[in-house]
Amino acid sequence: MENDLPRDLSELPGISSAGFAPAPLSGMELSTQHALTAEEVERYDRDGYVATSRPVLTPAQLEALRHDLDALTDQRNPHPKVDLLNELHYNEAEGSGQVLFHCLGHWRIAPSFHDVAFLDSICLPACQLLQGRPVRFWHDQAFVKPAGDGAVVQWHQDYSYWDRTGPRAHLTVHIALDDQTDENGALHYVPGSHRWTRDGGRPLPQAAAKAREKMARARDLARAGQADAEETLAGASFDTDMDALYNDVLTDDERSQWAARPPESARLKAGYAAFHHALCVHGSWGNTSGAPRRAIVLNYFAHGTRAYMEGSLLKGVPAVRPGEVLGGQFHPVVFNTNRVNVSALPVASS
Ligand SMILES: O=C(O)CCC(=O)C(=O)O
Helix, strand or coil, X not given: CHHHCCCCHHHCCCCCCCCCCCCCCCHHHHHHHHCCCHXXXXXXXXXXXXXXXXXXXXXXXXXXXXXXXXXXXXXXXXXXXXXXXXXXXXXXXXXCCCXXXXXXXXXXXXXXXXXXXXXXXXXXXXXXXXCCCCEXXXXXXXXXXXXCCECCEEEECHHHHCCCEECCCEEEEEEECCCCCCCCCCEEECCCHHHCCEXXXXXXXXXXXXXXXHHHHHHHHHHCCCCCHHHHHCCCCCCCXXXXXXXXXXXXXXXXXXXXXXXXXXXXXXXXXXXXXXXXXXXXXXXXXXXXXXXXXXXXXXXXXEECCCEXXXXXXXXXXXXXXXXXXXXXXXXXXXXXXXXXXXXXXX
């Protein structure tokens, strides 16, 4: 079957014929099996995230994703389709003494990575959390923290990296491929942080960008002989500093909210997922356990989302014009609202 598929799976209009995803359901059957409850949607509205109470993957799907991700992370045998990826970092934490595998665009290279983005168990809840609107694929991500020295993922809001698109109607689905624990770097959320914005609704600045600014300023001062660079740089933070967002970006009020409701672990089991708001602050500590901690992430936006800049929004994807509605081959509809009576389902408020 796989031989009949195009090399670039983004050319497929929907799920592939490889057998990873079952035929899509519709109507009552779809809602009964996969809709979030009113209580789950309320929790998402209140906290900015919700973890699923049932697995979103079958055991066979979980195994297929693990197998394909293990192959993709093998740097000694690069995957034959790496040219199709939007980004590939065998170690995004280079220089920190730790390792973080991170890539975007793998939905184009293997049926499991492609078809997972279209699963009813993920796309119907995504529709509910995007206020019942049709759901489009934005991009995907994979994170692997290897055994022993898996790196942190710094606290961030996803939309701090995505404000080249809007208006904001974006959602992330984090799918654990291994049980997540304190020891292996479980994903954590700061509950309520999806209300933290700047300048009338903009996302928080990226902590890493703040650190780069701080370093550039320190260098300028040192060059002008006005300061000791060592001293000024002592407080600078880098991509792997877990305190950077808290120290360099948050206001006193946000820090008080953080203290009142500290980060909580989603405690995901393998095959389960957490859905989070594009402004919900999240991050994860390193993996010191004896096994890898693998996760697949799907990023969606509501139909009608536009480009806010000129050019290519993702490497390898054709350029767009500002104001253009995003769609087509690289941002397909993964869930259409004519498949279910959305007005009968609980939906999120923002
Ligand atoms: O794997 C991690 O800990 C980070 C994942 C992440 O940033 C996300 O799911 O949006």
